[in-house]
Amino acid sequence: MQEHVLGLGHVAVYTRDIEESIRFYAKLGGEVKGRGSVPVPEGEKKLALVSVGGVVLELIQAPGAMSMGEGTIPHFALLVDDLDAAAAAVRAAGVDTFLTPEKKVLPELFGGLQNWFFTGPSGEQIELLQML
Numbered sequence: 001m002q003e004h005v006l007g008l009g010h011v012a013v014y015t016r017d018i019e020e021s022i023r024f025y026a027k028l029g030g031e032v033k034g035r036g037s038v039p040v041p042e043g044e045k046k047l048a049l050v051s052v053g054g055v056v057l058e059l060i061q062a063p064g065a066m067s068m069g070e071g072t073i074p075h076f077a078l079l080v081d082d083l084d085a086a087a088a089a090v091r092a093a094g095v096d097t098f099l100t101p102e103k104k105v106l107p108e109l110f111g112g113l114q115n116w117f118f119t120g121p122s123g124e125q126i127e128l129l130q131m132l
Contacts, residue, residue, distance in 0.1 A: 042062070097120075
């Protein structure tokens with residue numbers, strides 16, 4: 001199968017409120033690439049494709065209440081060229097939901113990396129990742 005894989009198609013993220021999530025990712029430079037809905041027995045499942053820094057997110061809002069602990073994703077990572085500058089840009093966009101007061105520097109992990117996690121509006125964790 002490996003020879004057929006072209007790259008990451010998208011990362012699916014369940015959201016409580018798709019419009020709130022679209023506004024959140026727009027603050028980070030995201031752009032809506034498409035919207036739609038899918039009929040399900042409970043109603044309409046709302047969908048949006050949002051491109052953020054070359055990563056496509058498929059935002060999904062179920063028609064009814066759903067647990068946001070299970071069914072979301074643990075996290076997704078945005079590969080960045082300068083972690084400090086990226087974190088500053090996130091804060092400048094009005095988002096300050098970082099999970100720790102400082103970044104982590106892990107020189108032995110995967111050849112060396114530094115990262116910093118923050119959360120989106122539905123509790124999804126977003127990792128800013130810089131390889132060293």
